[in-house]
Amino acid sequence: MPASATKALRVAVLADSDTRWKWGALTANRIAPNDSDIHLDGYLLRGRATPTARQLQEVGVDADSLREVTAVEFLRAMAEEPYDVLVLALVGGGVQAVLHGLKRVWEDRADRPVVVTGYVGVVYEKLADGLLLRHGADLVLANSRQDADRFRAVYEGVGADASAVTEVALPFLGGAEHTGDHDPYTVVFAAQPSVPDNRRDRTYLLDRLIRHARRHPEREVLLKLRSKPGEHTTHIEELPYQKLVQKADPPSNFRLVYGHMGEVLDRTDLLVTVSSTAALEALHRRIPTVVLTDLGVREALGNHHFVGSGCLASWDQLDDGHRPVPDPEWVARQGVAAGGGYATAFDAARRRITELLRRPGGLPPLTPYYTPVTAPGYLPGILARHHLGPDGTPLPGAPAADREPGAVRQIVRRAARGAYRHGVQRVAPVIRRMGEL
Structure with a gap:
């Protein structure tokens, strides 16, 4: 459906985490x-x-409407609502399931929306798996030149159409450039929910952060947390730092902070992390940034992505006053426009969407690489997790909003989430420790 200056572009975003x-x-x-x-x-x-x-x-992004849905409910809405663009901000399996469901829903429509998907941040694991699960969207966004090259290589390597790969940048880069140290000088450690994934390493990082605060009492040392206990983000957090810090004795210049990362970076003089996308946000603003090597440079940690960046360093080096100098060529390859150019980073995507919206006769059916023919032992399970059959049709008994009383549904859902989170954060670690005895 063509968009114009006199008509609002109707956009839908489906997301599965904050x-x-x-x-x-x-x-x-x-x-x-x-x-x-x-x-x-x-x-x-x-x-x-x-x-x-x-x-x-805390995310701070407004929408004209916002509601919670199952995959089946969402597909029903897409069959009824006349959107121009649909952004799928989901884990790979969720994208694949919805693509097949949409293919079924829109099989008789030529005026379907342009479908867009991509990645929230650094792609350092499951490259082929995640990419092939996203194949079938009209645009698969790559956050950097490096990612665009890798994405095309994967698609072409399996004989899939790679024309959907479109280079952009991370959409949340921005903010004032760091031009001088604050008073007090502020060190921020950007924590991650699942990296590292064990008590020993997380306790070590917390201990080093507290030791840095004691060694530099003139500095403000902040532990930036993504969520509060009981909340979940994209990844499960079994060992929240909030609980670990209760057993520590931090000095007065150390504290926990929440809130929007951009606002925290406004007062940051040194950003420290293991592999958080916050490192790219900081580099974009020319804030000195360190990616820690204390636990090794390993694929499991994701810090291997920063090899060649000039940002790798240890706490010992930081304690002694080390200030990293990023490599400008590496930074440019990562879509970080510290030297300008960010305003044009999305031009190719805008042009592509405009072309698709104006395509004579509408858009062709969605064609994911995975089908019952190419992946008969993999695809059905992915679809079933979202109550969809092998052809994208809702399975019998799939949950729907009109089948339960609203209040009861809310109570049951909250109880289930609470039980799940208790199991992840309390029961699972105990069982793991018992297994180590």
Whole structure:
């Protein structure tokens, strides 16, 4: 459905966590043609990481409407609502399931929306798996030149159409450039929910952060946390730092902080992390950034992605006053426009969407690489997790909003989430420790 300057571009974003909602909603605004007035409807896919009201507020992205749905409910809405663009901000399996469901829903429509998907941040694991699960969208966004080259190589290597790969940048880069140290000098450690994934390493990092605060009492040392206990983000957090710090004795210049990362970076003089995408946000603003090597440079940690960046260093080096100097060529390859150019990073995506919206006769059916023929032992399980059959049709008994009383449904869902989180954060670690005895 063509968009024009006199008509709002109707955009829908389906997200399964707070970070993916942030990526999806900001991406929707970045990739919309410049002459468009956006009407944005948000859909939150019900699951273990469905964001809370506090998390949504912290993300700070507004929508004209926002509601929680199952995959089946979402597909029903897509059959009825006339959107121009749809952004799928989901884990790979969720993208694949929805693509097959949409293919079924839109099989008789030529005026379907342009479908866009991509990644929230650094792609350092499951490259082929994640990419092939996203294949079938009209645009598969790559956050950097390096990612665009890798994505095309994977698709071409399996004989899949690679034309959907479109180079952009992370949509949440921005903010004032760091031009001088603050008073007090502020060190921020950007924590990650699942990296590292064990008590010993997380306790070590917390201990080194506290030791740095004691060694430099003139500095403010902040532990930036993504979520509060009981909340989930994109990844499960079994050992929240909030609980670990209760057993420590931090000095007065150390504290925990929440909130929007951009606001925290406004007062940051040194950003420290293991492999968080916050490192790219900091580099974009020319904030000195360190990716820690204390636990090794390993694929499991994701810090191997930063090899060649000039940012790798240890706590011992930081304690002694080391200030990293990033490699400009590496930074440029990662889509970090510290020297300018960010304003044009989404031009290719805007042009592509404009072309597709104006395509004579509408858009062809969605054609994911995975089908019952190419992946008969893999695809059905992915679809079944979202209550879809092998052809994308809802399975009998699939949950729907009109089958349960609203209040009862809310209570049951909250109880289930609470039980799940208790199991992840309390029961599972105990069982793991017992197994180590």
